[in-house]
Amino acid sequence: MLGIYVHIPFCESKCNYCAFASFVQKKEIQKKYFKFLIDEINNFNLASDSIVDSIFIGGGTPSCVDVCYIETIMSAIKNKFKILKDAEITIEANPNSLNLEKLKIYRKLGINRLSIGVQSLNNNQLKKIGRMHNKKQVFDALKFAKKAGFENINCDFLLGLENSNYFKIKNMLRKIKNKVTHFSCYMLQVENGTLLEKMCKEKKIVLPDEDKTVKIYEKISNYLQKKKFFRYEISNFAKEGYQCLHNIKYWRRDNYLGFGLSAHSLFNNKRWANASIFDDYFKNKKPYEELLTNQQIIEEIIMLGLRCEIGFNKKQILDLGYDIEKNENFNNLINKNILIEKGDIIKTNPKYYGVSNYIISSIL
Ligand SMILES: C[S@@+](CC[C@H](N)C(=O)[O-])C[C@H]1O[C@@H](n2cnc3c(N)ncnc32)[C@H](O)[C@@H]1O
Ligand code: SF4
Incomplete structure (x- = not known):
């Protein structure tokens, strides 16, 4: 879809x-x-x-x-x-x-x-x-x-x-x-x-x-x-x-297309953005167009997943080549119950949503 x-x-x-x-x-x-x-x-x-x-x-x-x-x-x-x-x-x-x-x-x-x-x-x-x-x-x-x-x-x-x-x-x-x-x-x-x-x-x-x-x-x-x-x-x-x-x-990184000034799109792991200045938009300039690397995909999955109740799947990022269990900060957050682990799914403990930016940046 x-x-x-x-x-x-x-x-x-x-x-x-x-x-x-x-x-x-x-x-x-x-x-x-x-x-x-x-x-x-x-x-x-x-x-x-x-x-x-x-x-x-x-x-x-x-x-x-x-x-x-x-x-x-x-x-x-x-x-x-x-x-x-x-x-x-x-x-x-x-x-x-x-x-x-x-x-x-x-x-x-x-x-x-x-x-x-x-x-x-x-x-x-x-x-x-x-x-x-x-x-x-x-x-x-x-x-x-x-x-x-x-x-x-x-x-x-x-x-x-x-x-x-x-x-x-x-x-x-x-x-x-x-x-x-x-x-x-x-x-x-x-x-x-x-x-x-x-x-x-x-x-x-x-x-x-x-x-x-x-x-x-x-x-x-x-x-x-x-x-x-x-x-x-x-x-x-x-x-x-x-x-x-x-x-x-x-947040799930599903495919979406953006039309109009400054609109962003993600399609099959390719991201692009339209210009945010009218003159450039009218000239069809695309200031940003990139096929995401595995590293970028992993970062997005973690960053977006920890902002919402769906969380992210540890196995999905392992398949992309990153073993998050080797990340010391991640393990500390799990031990302190700031991140919650249920099977392969990792979520932010809802008590800490207010500081989720700090949590995410400490892992990435
Ligand atoms: C970009 S606006 C578009 C909708 C509509 N023009 C409006 O202002 O209600 C969407 C929402 O972004 C939020 N927003 C815009 N600038 C913000 C800022 N500096 N900090 C936090 N929220 C902001 C506002 O709550 C706004 O309702
Ligand atoms: S200036 Fe920004 S926040 Fe205000 S109405 Fe326009 S889009 Fe909404």
Whole structure:
């Protein structure tokens, strides 16, 4: 089975923490971009008869562009690939760019999963990070989504915002938890070159330190799990049966194809990426294209596996030539019960998900 990712690099404004390939662009650029994107899909010629079981229209903010572009993308994909009848088809959205009419069209196009960037329900916090929406718009969006027939809904939240604590975040999640099937809770990263980085340096914003955010994350994880949102990856929590199949593909290293600016692909252990600058993308430049070596495959299996509850298979990497039992740090982590071994499967002890980056880098 195959996954397809389509990148929509447009936003109504740039949030001050965001380093993704997302830009505020004029309508003419958007028109040119979508023409090129559709050509990219139509002209794609890798011989594959794989059936597509997940499509993810991400961004940027796909919900802020004219819905006719989403229609054209969906028909180009349907013409080019065989799509499984029950494929998971997700679109990312911001609360302020959703309305009932738009959501009904998405449903008609076969889109059956909605991922809404909520980040916070505190209007001051939202303003401080440069979001365009407010709390009311989140609840309106959820109401419209239900009315349009969406039952599989994710909300993204940010942990580690200014003036944040466990109780405040828990209360936000509590207000929404009966309306959604999935939460993504990301720890805010201060990315190089962002306005947030500058604001931190100039003390215009004071963020909690990493230890405090990790503690909040751990408590939030416990809260969500008590409410039957099962953690299947560090930042992702889902009701039974509502894990995001598309994201799981990334972590399992299944084949996926990415179309659009900065989109990445993995196909039979070949990785490639599209350019993340419009001019280069329009010239079809591929800044990165590589058939992975065994060493790289092994590292990916360990790194991705330890981020999620599926873990990784010791035997699979032994077959690729690496005997992890000879790694002293790995053995120490097993002895300290930080990594858990069940037969050939190695997983991160869920108690240590908050520091999994350190665990992974100590092994690799
Ligand atoms: C790239 S955005 C796309 C969806 C949509 N544009 C939005 O912002 O809601 C996907 C998610 O990435 C997360 N994200 C973006 N920048 C981040 C950062 N610096 N640290 C942590 N999470 C971030 C946000 O939670 C956001 O909802
Ligand atoms: S709306 Fe989403 S993609 Fe756009 S700038 Fe904000 S976080 Fe980034």
